[in-house]
Amino acid sequence: MRKRLSIKINSLLERHFPERRLFLRSDADTRFIRLRPVTQLLGFAGSAAIVAWAIIATSILLMDSIGSGNFRDQAQRDQDAYERRLNELSSERDARAEEALAAQERFNAALSQISLMQSELLSSETVRRELETGIEVIQGTLRKTMKDRESARDQLADISEGGETVSASNASDDAAMDFLTSALEATAQERDQVVADAQDALIRADEMQSEIQMMADKNDQIFRQLEEAMTVSVKPLDKMFRAAGMNPDRILNEVRKGYSGQGGPLMPLSFSTRGEAPSAETERANDILKDMDALNLYRIAAQKAPFANPVKSAFRFTSGFGYRWGRMHNGTDFAASHGTPIYATADGVVTHAGWQSGYGKLVKIQHQFGIETRYAHQSKIRVKVGQRVSRGQRIGDMGNTGRSTGTHLHYEVRVGGKAVNPMIYIKAANDVF
Structure with missing residues (x-):
């Protein structure tokens, strides 16, 4: 039974793979190799398997190459976006720092002008009080003189003799009265002028206070924008170093110790030379400068760590x-x-x-x-x-x-x-x- 099956299979294979002989001839002898149908079938199957494996392997390599190319392009785009963002943040940081310094200078100039106006107002108030005191003294003297003059007139009506002496006394009283009246009028005019100047100073002080409030509101808006920009910029960098297992504080301290001077460290603001405590605006500006300095140090550290x-x-x-x-x-x-x-x-x-x-x-x-x-x-x-x-x-x-x-x-x-x-x-x- 097995022999018949083998004969049938062999005859079936001979239709497609007939028996072949390969002759190997040399100078002294001639030999031949018989290729049976089964041998030819095995050789064909092996060749087909090799070709199929080559096709499948090539397809896999092409798919991997295409996939890795897409990944690399995405990584390159992410890196370009990161560098562009750093450049934009650096430019925005410089612009905001200049705006903050200019606003602080305007604010200080306004404060100086207000201080000057207040000094002038206090000086005017002092002069006004002195003039009022002088006017009161003159008015007291004038009242005393008028009483003396009335008393003299009464005495003149009672005395009928010594006319020349009384006439001389009345003439002297009239001259003194005219002098005091002129002095009183001049003092009153000066007082009115001082009061008017004081009112103008108060009006100007109110206007300056309004301008200072407007500048303070604008400065507060600038500070808020800067604080938001620093928060958005610094926190992701801090997160990046922490995700890499690096302590951001230690990294920044190490970069600060070996600072090469690229761009210069940002120094805190100080507008007082009398040892006074800094104002709230100065503290906010210093906090922003600290964040800017940290951002600059992060930028330097990112170049020195293998984030690429x-x-x-x-x-x-x-x-x-x-x-x-x-x-x-x-x-x-x-x-x-x-x-x-x-x-x-x-x-x-x-x-x-x-x-x-x-x-x-x-x-x-x-x-x-x-x-x-x-x-x-x-x-x-x-x-x-x-x-x-x-x-x-x-x-x-x-x-x-x-x-x-x-x-x-x-x-x-x-x-x-x-x-x-x-x-x-x-x-x-x-x-x-």
């Missing part, structure tokens, strides 16, 4: 951080074509640029905050030991050197010598910006 991708062209992630096949994988692998540019992810100094066992051609960059980045398996290194590099500067080309199964970049981030997941930094920046 080392590959800007289309790529795909082939292996992440963690255990792989029972061994610890200390970095993240980025796969792309041979020669793809590799970029520094933060400002720093090159400490190694050459071959290292397992890593192949390797570049190590030491950054601030105890952070080191490594770029392995390169085909070409474009930096030297001791060279200072900036974030986004090209440091080499992707390759397949060292212990590697294909062209890719092995990227590591180490903090204090200990390897950490590089995606912590990359995702922290992507989530915020």
Whole structure:
């Protein structure tokens, strides 16, 4: 039964795969290889399987390439948006600082003018009181003189003799009366002028107070806009550093100690030279300047920490951080074509640029905050030991050197010598910006 089935199968296969013989001829002998139908079928099936595997693998690679390209484009757009936002915030910060300083200068000038007006008003009030006192004295003297004159007239009516003496006395009293009357009129006119000047000063003081209130309202609006802008700008950066496991206070203090002077630190305002406590507006302005200073320090720190991708062209992630096949994988692998540019992810100094066992051609960059980045398996290194590099500067080309199964970049981030997941930094920046 089995023999008959085998014969039927063999005859069926011979229709499509007839038996063939391959002759191998040499100088001394001739040999042949018989290719049975079953052998030909197995060879055809194996060839078809290889072709199908090649088609499927190519499709998978194309899909990964398209997907990684979209991811990289999105990451590039996010990075461009982050840089544009930093530039816009820096320009807005400078403009708001100038407006705040100009408003504070106008406010101080108005205060000085009000103080001067108040001093003049007090001086006018003092003069007015002195004149009123003088007028009261003159009026008392005038009343006494008029009583004396009336008494003299009564005596004149009673006395009929000594006419010449009485006439001389009356003439003297009339002259004194005319002098006092003139002095009283002049004093009254001066008093009225002082009162009028005092009223004008009060009216002007009210107008200045209204202008000061308007300026205070405008300053308050400017301060509120600045405070809101600082809140929107500083909190996401603080969140980014915390998401990366970095203490923002320690980072800012370290940047402040090694400050390079880019843009200059913002100093607090101080308008009093007499040791007086600062006003509420001055304290608000100083708080805004502190936030601006923190924003500037955050900008510098962001350049010195690896918050960027080392590959800007289309790529795909082939292996992440963690255990792989029972061994610890200390970095993240980025796969792309041979020669793809590799970029520094933060400002720093090159400490190694050459071959290292397992890593192949390797570049190590030491950054601030105890952070080191490594770029392995390169085909070409474009930096030297001791060279200072900036974030986004090209440091080499992707390759397949060292212990590697294909062209890719092995990227590591180490903090204090200990390897950490590089995606912590990359995702922290992507989530915020």
